[in-house]
Amino acid sequence: MRETSRRYYIEHLAVLLAVAGLCIVLLHTGAWMSLSRHAYDRMLAFLPPPDVSDITIVAIDEASLRKIGRWPWDRSVHARLVEQLDRYGASAIVLDLIFAEPDRVRPESDAALVDAMAAHGHVFLPVHVSDGGPDGVLLEVMPHASFARAAAGMGHVDVELDNDGVVRGLYMRNGIGQPWWPHLSLTLLEHLAPRGIPRFPAQQTPREPAFGAVRQYYRLVPFTDLAGNLPRLSAVDVLNGEVDEALLRERIVFLGATAQGLGDLLPTPLAGSNGLLPGVEMNATVFGALREDRLLTPMSTGWIWGLTLALALISPTILPFVGPRWSIPVLLGVLLGILLFSYALLYWYQLWFPVGPAMLGAMLAYPLWTWRRLEYSLRYMRAALRRLSAHDDLNRRLLQPAPLKRVIELIEAALPVAAWRLEKRSAGGKALAQRESGGAEISERTWQGNRARYYNILAGNQRYELGLVWEEGGPAPAHEQWVRAMVARCEETLATDEGHYDVVEDHIERVRAQELRQQALTRFFEAILAQLRDGVVIADACGCLLFVNAQASEWLALPSREMDDTSLLQLGRELLVGEDGSGWAAVVREALSTGRSQLECRSRRGQDMYLDMLRIRAGRQPGEVLILMLKDISDVKQAMRARSEMLDFLSHDLRSPMISLLALGERYRQQPGTMSDLLEQMEHYAQRSLGIAEQFLQLARAEATQEADMTPLDMLPVVESAVEQVMLQAQQRRVRLRFEYLPEDDVWVSGNHELLERAVVNLLTNAIKYSHPDSQVDVRLHCEEGSVRCEVVDAGVGIEPEFLEHLFKRFRRAQSSGGARTRGAGLGLRFVKVVAERHNGDILASSRLDHGSRFTLCLPRIEIE
Incomplete structure (x- = not known):
C-alpha cells in the first residue's frame, strides 16, 4: 500500500475512534441529555392521542371554591359529590385526594363519605410515597383506615422530575422496603379489566434495601393535548346536578383539585399555557395510555450504547466517499435519519432511544473529517507544486513577458518600418521625458500621417507607447497582426505572486498559477501540432491512440477527440501498404524492433503518402510511445x-x-x-x-490563372468568336457547323474571355478533326439548373468506352480510327479541363464508337443587374 493511502486510512480510522470516544463520554456522563429531551418533547406532538372517550375530569376549581367555600371542604361535601356521581351513573371514581387523618370534629362527615364510597363500590384512593427529599425522611402517606377499607383499590400517584424539572415519566411500582404500591392508574385498570397475568408484578431483588424507597418499571408518559377530547366539569356543577348526564354515565371520573395553589400542578412537555398540568389530568393521561399499552419504555443501557455508536459512526464512514459539496447534505441526512429512527421506535414499538449522543457524534465527524481532508489536500497541493516547479522552465519562458529590446530588434530587422520610437506614459496617458527612437529621420508631420501607427504596451507595471512609421504603401495585414502579437507578448499575463492572509487561499492561488502555466503549455503544443501540414498520430505502448492532429484525422478518417474505440492497428484500414495492402502489421513490427520504420504508401483516397513511424520513450506514464508522421x-x-x-x-x-x-x-x-x-x-x-x-x-x-483574372462576361460572343475561328477548317474538311442559342437566355459567367474562347475552339477543332466528311457539328449554348452550358456534338468516329476516364489527362489520345489518322500531343482536352476547373466548372464527355461524341462545358451562371 502506498504511503499516502496508508496515511489516509489511518486518519479515517482516527476520526472514527474520536467520534466513538465522544459518544462513550457523553453516554457515561449523561451530558447533553437536554438535546435528547428536547427531541423527545418535540416527537410527542406527532404521536397519536389515547382513547379517552369514556373519561371525565371533575375539577375542584376556583368557581367551586367560591360557591362551596374555602378549602378544605367538609368531607360531607365529598360524600355528596360521590353520591351525585353515583346517581349520574359513573362506572368508576378516582378521588385524587388524600384523606390521611380522620375528622375528629365532625366524625359524621367521615362516616357519610365512607358510606357513599361503599355504596358506589368503585371508588379509588391515592397513596403518596416519598423518598424523603432533602431531609432524608421516608414517607408513605395512606388514606385513613376507614377510607382505605371502603375504597375499591389504592395506588401511588408519584411522578419523577427530570434534571430540567419537567415530568416525563413515572414508576409503575413504588414503595418503602418493597415495590408494594402499583400506580393508581394500574390499580384502576386491574379492577376494570382484570386478567390472569398481573401487569408490572412486584419483584423483590437482593439489591433492594430492607427499609427504603423501592421503585420499579419506569415508564415514559406519551403526553398529548387532550383539551378537546377530555371533558372537564366543575365540582359545584356536578354537586348541583347542572351537568349533562351523558358526560358522566358509564364513564370513569377522575375527581381532583385544579385550582391554583390547591392541587399538585406538574410541569410536563405538553402543559397548558401556564406550563403546568394538574395531577388529576396527569392520572387520567396515564390511565388512557396504560389501557392501550402505549406507555413508552426507555431502551436498555446496552442497546443505547450499541445503537449510539452505530448511528454516530454512519457519518464519518460515509463522508470519505462523497465530495465536499455533498458533505453537509449527507450530514443533514444522517441527522434526520437518526431522528426518524428514534421516532419510528416510539411510534411502532413504544421504545425511547435518546438521540443526543448519536447526533453530537455525527456532527463532530464533519469538522474532524473536513479538517483532515483539508490538511490532506493542502499537503498534496504542496507536493504537486514542488513537482511542477521542478519542470517549470518551459512554462516560465512561455508566460514570461518578452523584453522590449527584443521587440525593437525584430522590428528593425524583419518589418518594413521606416522609423520607430518608444516613450513612457504616465497612468493618465501623459508622455514622460524618456524616449527612444530609431530608423530614418522622420518629420513630426509624418508621425501624424497615415503611415504612422501607435500601440500601447503595459510591461513591468509601466505604460509605453510604441510608434511605427511604415514604409510607403502602409503595413500589410500580416505585418499589423504580427505587431499586435508582439505587443501582447510583452504584457504581463499572470498577476505577480503575493501573500494571502488565508493559507488555503494562498495555496489555491499558487495552484491556479501553475494551472494557467500548464494550460498555456498545452495550448502552445496543440496549436503547433494543429497547424502542421503533416499528419501526426501518437499511440502508447499498447496501441491506444493518445493524440491525432487535424490533418491526420482527415487523412485517416479518425475522430480527433473521441479515439477510445480506435487502435494503432486499425490505421491500416485507410493506408495501402504493400502490394495487397496488408503490410501494416509489418510496418508496426519493424518500428517496434528497430525503433523506426519509413516507407511510401497510398491512402484509399488515392493520395501518395510518406510514412515515418518512430519509437521514443516519454517517461513512466505513458511510457514508450509510437509517433506516426504522415506527409502528403x-x-x-x-x-x-x-x-x-x-x-x-x-x-x-x-x-x-x-x-x-x-x-x-x-x-x-x-x-x-x-x-x-x-x-x-x-x-x-x-x-x-x-x-x-x-x-x-x-x-x-x-x-x-488566378481568380483575380476573372471578370463578368457574356458567353454568347465567346462562342460566336470561336465558331468563326474554326469556320475555314470546317469548310476544308467539308463539315457543316450549326450554332443554336435562345436570345432570351442570360448566359453571363465570371471568367477569362481568352481562355474560354480557346477552350471552345479546342472542342470545335477536335469535333471537326474526328468528324466524317459531309457530316455536321452542332454547337448549342443554353442555361440549365443555374449553370451556363456549351455543348459540342459531332457524328464522327467516337471514343472507346474504356478511354473516357483518361480523356482529359496529359499526353493521352484515343486509339480509334479517327485517332489513328490524326496527329496531336494530347494536350487540347487537358487544356479544356484545366480551364473548366479554374472557372469552378466542369467538362462532361459522352461517346459511342462510330456514332460521334458530345462534350459539354458547364460554368456557374451569375446574375447581372
Whole structure:
C-alpha cells in the first residue's frame, strides 16, 4: 500500500475512534441529555392521542371554591359529590385526594363519605410515597383506615422530575422496603379489566434495601393535548346536578383539585399555557395510555450504547466517499435519519432511544473529517507544486513577458518600418521625458500621417507607447497582426505572486498559477501540432491512440477527440501498404524492433503518402510511445509523373517533326526535286511543332490563372468568336457547323474571355478533326439548373468506352480510327479541363464508337443587374 493511502486510512480510522470516544463520554456522563429531551418533547406532538372517550375530569376549581367555600371542604361535601356521581351513573371514581387523618370534629362527615364510597363500590384512593427529599425522611402517606377499607383499590400517584424539572415519566411500582404500591392508574385498570397475568408484578431483588424507597418499571408518559377530547366539569356543577348526564354515565371520573395553589400542578412537555398540568389530568393521561399499552419504555443501557455508536459512526464512514459539496447534505441526512429512527421506535414499538449522543457524534465527524481532508489536500497541493516547479522552465519562458529590446530588434530587422520610437506614459496617458527612437529621420508631420501607427504596451507595471512609421504603401495585414502579437507578448499575463492572509487561499492561488502555466503549455503544443501540414498520430505502448492532429484525422478518417474505440492497428484500414495492402502489421513490427520504420504508401483516397513511424520513450506514464508522421507527397509524385511524361513526349512527339525536317533536307540533297514540294512539307512539320508548343503555352497559362483574372462576361460572343475561328477548317474538311442559342437566355459567367474562347475552339477543332466528311457539328449554348452550358456534338468516329476516364489527362489520345489518322500531343482536352476547373466548372464527355461524341462545358451562371 502506498504511503499516502496508508496515511489516509489511518486518519479515517482516527476520526472514527474520536467520534466513538465522544459518544462513550457523553453516554457515561449523561451530558447533553437536554438535546435528547428536547427531541423527545418535540416527537410527542406527532404521536397519536389515547382513547379517552369514556373519561371525565371533575375539577375542584376556583368557581367551586367560591360557591362551596374555602378549602378544605367538609368531607360531607365529598360524600355528596360521590353520591351525585353515583346517581349520574359513573362506572368508576378516582378521588385524587388524600384523606390521611380522620375528622375528629365532625366524625359524621367521615362516616357519610365512607358510606357513599361503599355504596358506589368503585371508588379509588391515592397513596403518596416519598423518598424523603432533602431531609432524608421516608414517607408513605395512606388514606385513613376507614377510607382505605371502603375504597375499591389504592395506588401511588408519584411522578419523577427530570434534571430540567419537567415530568416525563413515572414508576409503575413504588414503595418503602418493597415495590408494594402499583400506580393508581394500574390499580384502576386491574379492577376494570382484570386478567390472569398481573401487569408490572412486584419483584423483590437482593439489591433492594430492607427499609427504603423501592421503585420499579419506569415508564415514559406519551403526553398529548387532550383539551378537546377530555371533558372537564366543575365540582359545584356536578354537586348541583347542572351537568349533562351523558358526560358522566358509564364513564370513569377522575375527581381532583385544579385550582391554583390547591392541587399538585406538574410541569410536563405538553402543559397548558401556564406550563403546568394538574395531577388529576396527569392520572387520567396515564390511565388512557396504560389501557392501550402505549406507555413508552426507555431502551436498555446496552442497546443505547450499541445503537449510539452505530448511528454516530454512519457519518464519518460515509463522508470519505462523497465530495465536499455533498458533505453537509449527507450530514443533514444522517441527522434526520437518526431522528426518524428514534421516532419510528416510539411510534411502532413504544421504545425511547435518546438521540443526543448519536447526533453530537455525527456532527463532530464533519469538522474532524473536513479538517483532515483539508490538511490532506493542502499537503498534496504542496507536493504537486514542488513537482511542477521542478519542470517549470518551459512554462516560465512561455508566460514570461518578452523584453522590449527584443521587440525593437525584430522590428528593425524583419518589418518594413521606416522609423520607430518608444516613450513612457504616465497612468493618465501623459508622455514622460524618456524616449527612444530609431530608423530614418522622420518629420513630426509624418508621425501624424497615415503611415504612422501607435500601440500601447503595459510591461513591468509601466505604460509605453510604441510608434511605427511604415514604409510607403502602409503595413500589410500580416505585418499589423504580427505587431499586435508582439505587443501582447510583452504584457504581463499572470498577476505577480503575493501573500494571502488565508493559507488555503494562498495555496489555491499558487495552484491556479501553475494551472494557467500548464494550460498555456498545452495550448502552445496543440496549436503547433494543429497547424502542421503533416499528419501526426501518437499511440502508447499498447496501441491506444493518445493524440491525432487535424490533418491526420482527415487523412485517416479518425475522430480527433473521441479515439477510445480506435487502435494503432486499425490505421491500416485507410493506408495501402504493400502490394495487397496488408503490410501494416509489418510496418508496426519493424518500428517496434528497430525503433523506426519509413516507407511510401497510398491512402484509399488515392493520395501518395510518406510514412515515418518512430519509437521514443516519454517517461513512466505513458511510457514508450509510437509517433506516426504522415506527409502528403501527391504533388511530388505527380510532378515526377509529369516529368516522366514530358520526357516521353519530348523524346517522341516533339522530336518527331524535327527528325522529319532533317530527313527531308537529306533526301533533297540526294534526290533534288521541286522547291514547292519541299517547302510544303517543311511548312507542315513546322506548323505541327508550333502547334504543340502553342498548346504547352496555353496549358501552362491556364494552370497559372488566378481568380483575380476573372471578370463578368457574356458567353454568347465567346462562342460566336470561336465558331468563326474554326469556320475555314470546317469548310476544308467539308463539315457543316450549326450554332443554336435562345436570345432570351442570360448566359453571363465570371471568367477569362481568352481562355474560354480557346477552350471552345479546342472542342470545335477536335469535333471537326474526328468528324466524317459531309457530316455536321452542332454547337448549342443554353442555361440549365443555374449553370451556363456549351455543348459540342459531332457524328464522327467516337471514343472507346474504356478511354473516357483518361480523356482529359496529359499526353493521352484515343486509339480509334479517327485517332489513328490524326496527329496531336494530347494536350487540347487537358487544356479544356484545366480551364473548366479554374472557372469552378466542369467538362462532361459522352461517346459511342462510330456514332460521334458530345462534350459539354458547364460554368456557374451569375446574375447581372
